[in-house]
Amino acid sequence: MAATATVRIWKTARVVAIRDETATAKTFRFALDEPSPHGAGQHYVIRLTAEDGYTASRSYSIASPPDDSLEFELTVERLEDGEVSMFLHDVVEVGDELEVRGPIGGWFVWDGATPVILVGGGSGVVPLMSMLRLARNEGRSDLVRLVVSIRKPADLYYARELPGPETTIIYTRESPPGDARPPGRLRVDDLAHLYRPGTTAYVCGSSGFADAASTLLVDLGVPVDQIRVERFGPTG
Numbered sequence: 694m695a696a697t698a699t700v701r702i703w704k705t706a707r708v709v710a711i712r713d714e715t716a717t718a719k720t721f722r723f724a725l726d727e728p729s730p731h732g733a734g735q736h737y738v739i740r741l742t743a744e745d746g747y748t749a750s751r752s753y754s755i756a757s758p759p760d761d762s763l764e765f766e767l768t769v770e771r772l773e774d775g776e777v778s779m780f781l782h783d784v785v786e787v788g789d790e791l792e793v794r795g796p797i798g799g800w801f802v803w804d805g806a807t808p809v810i811l812v813g814g815g816s817g818v819v820p821l822m823s824m825l826r827l828a829r830n831e832g833r834s835d836l837v838r839l840v841v842s843i844r845k846p847a848d849l850y851y852a853r854e855l856p857g858p859e860t861t862i863i864y865t866r867e868s869p870p871g872d873a874r875p876p877g878r879l880r881v882d883d884l885a886h887l888y889r890p891g892t893t894a895y896v897c898g899s900s901g902f903a904d905a906a907s908t909l910l911v912d913l914g915v916p917v918d919q920i921r922v923e924r925f926g927p928t929g
Contacts, residue, residue: 734802737795751777758826814898838887
């Protein structure tokens with residue numbers, strides 16, 4: 694599905710489900726009154742408004758695949774001192790209504806029709822999961838190769854769904870029993886057998902991870918104009 698146009702108006706979304714992904718991350722499923730199709734890689738902004746008029750807003754990537762339904766999912770990591778993420782984790786319940794704006798984004802979007810290599814660090818896997826789900830739903834898993842770098846098994850988002858022939862999980866500090874690769878940072882040889890000429894690369898993670906992963910892709914021979922990067926900061 695092609696990326697949809699940016700929607701700039703605020704609208705109300707109702708929380709219809711909440712599930713744990715890790716000890717510090719939850720997925721929130723929202724329902725809208727009217728369909729708002731999104732592209733794989735887009736995001737929504739959530740805005741909170743206090744009684745005194747103070748507002749706080751944060752952007753969160755969409756984890757669910759593109760479709761024409763009334764619902765979408767955002768996976769949110771709880772960050773200490775993160776105004777919005779702490780409220781979502783500690784206060785929001787099923788049935789609550791929140792202000793949202795989106796879907797937003799056009800550059801970091803995959804249409805599901807061309808080969809891609811997806812490289813995510815930690816919570817940077819969220820928009821890439823939307824892309825993987827799109828490929829699986831369309832029967833085009835052959836187009837996708839996803840590499841996720843995490844510290845330890847307990848940090849893996851979508852642990853029951855993500856593993857498969859399209860995915861590689863890199864553990865940087867603690868590997869699960871039987872894992873053939875010793876713990877360590879992402880290396881060029883972790884990507885070499887996955888890259889095919891003509892493939893577009895999507896990289897998402899912290900600024901440091903994004904820079905390091907992009908450098909590895911360039912060293913691998915991926916043209917710079919074929920690398921799309923989305924960075925996230927520490928606020929939440």
